[in-house]
Amino acid sequence: xxxxxxxxxxxxxxxxxxxxxxxxxxxxxxxxxxxxxxxxxxxxxxxxxxxxxxxxxxxxxxxxxxxxxxxxxxxxxxxxxxxxxxxxxxxxxxxxxxxxxxxxxxxxxxxxxxxxxxxxxxxxxxxxxxxxxxxxxxxxxxxxxxxxxxxxxxxxxxxxxxxxxxxxxxxxxxxxxxxxxxxxxxxxxxxxxxxxxxxxxxxxxxxxxxxxxxxxxxxxxxxxxxxxxxxxxxxxxxxxxxxxxxxxxxxxxxxxxxxxxxxxxxxxxxxxxxxxxxxxxxxxxxxxxxxxxxxxxxxxxxxxxxxxxxxxxxxxxxxxxxxxxxxxxxxxxxxxxxxxxxxxxxxxxxxxxxxxxxxxxxxxxxxxxxxxx
Numbered sequence: 001x002x003x004x005x006x007x008x009x010x011x012x013x014x015x016x017x018x019x020x021x022x023x024x025x026x027x028x029x030x031x032x033x034x035x036x037x038x039x040x041x042x043x044x045x046x047x048x049x050x051x052x053x054x055x056x057x058x059x060x061x062x063x064x065x066x067x068x069x070x071x072x073x074x075x076x077x078x079x080x081x082x083x084x085x086x087x088x089x090x091x092x093x094x095x096x097x098x099x100x101x102x103x104x105x106x107x108x109x110x111x112x113x114x115x116x117x118x119x120x121x122x123x124x125x126x127x128x129x130x131x132x133x134x135x136x137x138x139x140x141x142x143x144x145x146x147x148x149x150x151x152x153x154x155x156x157x158x159x160x161x162x163x164x165x166x167x168x169x170x171x172x173x174x175x176x177x178x179x180x181x182x183x184x185x186x187x188x189x190x191x192x193x194x195x196x197x198x199x200x201x202x203x204x205x206x207x208x209x210x211x212x213x214x215x216x217x218x219x220x221x222x223x224x225x226x227x228x229x230x231x232x233x234x235x236x237x238x239x240x241x242x243x244x245x246x247x248x249x250x251x252x253x254x255x256x257x258x259x260x261x262x263x264x265x266x267x268x269x270x271x272x273x274x275x276x277x278x279x280x281x282x283x284x285x286x287x288x289x290x291x292x293x294x295x296x297x298x299x300x301x302x303x304x305x306x307x308x309x310x311x312x313x314x315x316x317x318x319x320x321x322x323x324x325x326x327x328x329x330x331x332x333x334x335x336x337x338x339x340x341x342x343x344x345x346x347x348x349x350x351x352x353x354x355x356x357x358x359x360x361x362x363x364x365x366x367x368x369x370x371x372x373x
Contacts, residue, residue, distance in 0.1 A: 004030045004060075006261055007083035007140075009068060009129060010090030011035035011044040013250035014145050014167075014257065018087055019044055021258045023052040023059045027265040030060040032081050035090070038065025068125040069355070075132045083140050085264045087257050088129055088162075091146035092121040092362045095203070096250070101369035106341060111207060114318015114334030115147075115200070117346050118365075122146035123154055124358035127351075130159050141290070143260045145253065148275040149199040149282050149310075150319060156279025157326040158351060164293050165275030166260050167253040168199040169283025172218075173273045174252065175240040176233065180220050183236075184227070192221045194298045195273060196306045198282040198313020206245065209238035214313040217301050226299070263288040271296070281322075282310025326351045342368060 005028045008015045015033060022028045031048075035041035045063030052059045068074055068090055095115065098107055110117070126144060133142055141163040144151055148165020155162055173193040181188035197216035204212030211234060219228045244252075256272075263270035267290035274286040277293055284306065285296040298306065318334030328349040330338070335347040342364035349357050 002030065003082040003084060004032050005084050005265060006031045007078075007081055007086045008033045009035075009066075009086065009088045009125070010145075011037070011041045011063065012089065012094070013096070013248065014254045015087070015089035016044045017251050017254035018089065018257050018261075019048045019061070020051055021254060022261065023048045023061055024055055024057060025258075025262060027262060028059065032062045032064060032083070034064045034066040034068070034077065036065065036067050038063070041065055069128055071128050071132060074128055075135060078132055078136060082136070085141050085143065085261055086129070086133060087143045087145070087261050088126060089145040089254075089257070090125045092124060092358055093118060093365055094146075096248075097369075098365070101365075103373065106368070106373075109337055109341065111203070113337035114316070114331060115203065116150055116314070116318030117330060117334045117338040117342075117344075118361055119147060119150050119154075119319065119328060120346070120349055120354050120358040121361045121365075122151050123354050126151055126155060127158060127354060130155050130162070134160050141264050143257060143264070144276070145257055147199060149314070150276070150317070150322075152276025153279050153281060153322045154326045154328065154351075157322070157324065161279045162276070163264070164260055164272075164277055164286070164288055166256040168202045168273075168275045169195050169197045170256040170259075170273040170275065171249075171252055172197060172202050172205070172237065172283075173285075174256070175244075176218065176220055176236060179236045179240050180222070180227065180231065183231070184222060186222055190223050192224075192271075193273075194219045194221070194285045194296070196282065196284055196298060196301060196309055198310050198317060199275065200313045200317035203317075205237045205241045206249065209241050210234065211237075212316065214316040215309045216313070217298065217306070217309055219299065260288060264290050267291075269294075280310070281307070281314045284310075328354075 041063035045061040049061040144162045144165045176193040177191045195218045200214045201216045269287040275283045320329045320331045
């Protein structure tokens with residue numbers, strides 16, 4: 001079998017949209033999508049092929065049923081596909097699922113005390129995928145979507161780090177680019193945001209219109225000139241969040257992933273905002289090539305302050321620290337909330353407990369949603 005240009009793991013909202021977007025790009029001639037639900041993977045693949053044909057593009061799109069926690073099956077399929085780049089979107093649970101299924105007061109407490117309590121649910125499939133990708137030669141770059149500010153730190157300690165994560169701060173940057181363009185009546189391509197912030201900041205803006213308890217740093221440039229002082233950037237973020245809040249938002253997160261995939265395929269040093277770059281906490285401006293990512297210096301912000309901002313965001317998200325061996329240590333506030341609401345101990349999770357904790361979280365979340373309490 002000829003190598004595939006892209007493998008997308010997960011045929012849900014983010015992965016499904018990513019496949020649709022990618023089949024319309026000239027860089028992509030062969031793309032595969034996998035999901036534990038074989039019929040959904042096949043359906044997404046067929047829908048994308050039909051959509052590409054409507055636009056006159058002949059693209060090979062294949063869907064495969066795959067449980068990514070099955071190392072042997074994952075290894076066999078990767079060896080068969082030999083993808084040039086992997087966009088990983090699969091996870092055991094999602095924030096939209098929580099928002100829809102949990103009662104408002106329970107969801108509000110999860111947000112306030114730390115979404116990071118569910119981190120193992122985002123890590124389980126990524127850990128297996130990372131391990132099996134490392135067996136390929138050449139090893140394709142891995143781009144992550146599920147909670148990359150957190151997960152990429154752990155993955156970087158367990159094996160080859162993902163080249164970048166997507167969404168989160170990249171979504172924030174796009175919002176500022178669009179709304180500053182509108183306010184100043186200039187072309188969006190002339191607007192360059194530079195943001196250092198953690199996932200929890202973007203999450204709070206989208207849910208409540210403020211950064212919540214986490215700090216963030218932002219500058220916006222138009223044709224190279226800093227125009228940040230012309231605006232209350234937090235107010236602009238709140239305005240953007242209010243506009244987009246009534247509609248699903250997975251499409252724009254998928255678009256962030258598509259940008260990163262295309263940067264790898266084009267090997268062009270594309271400017272973006274990377275979540276969890278090089279195994280770091282939080283989100284940073286960066287440039288991305290096929291084989292490397294380089295952080296971009298932000299004027300007025302030194303590396304130590306940037307690190308402190310992102311670590312504060314991480315703690316606001318419920319994770320106190322990630323130790324050298326990949327052990328997760330939750331904040332006391334997050335640990336207490338997860339025990340009281342879901343009966344799962346996430347206070348300290350070593351790498352060998354990620355799988356069992358992830359499955360316990362999946363069961364506890366499903367039970368809570370089903371009970372309606």
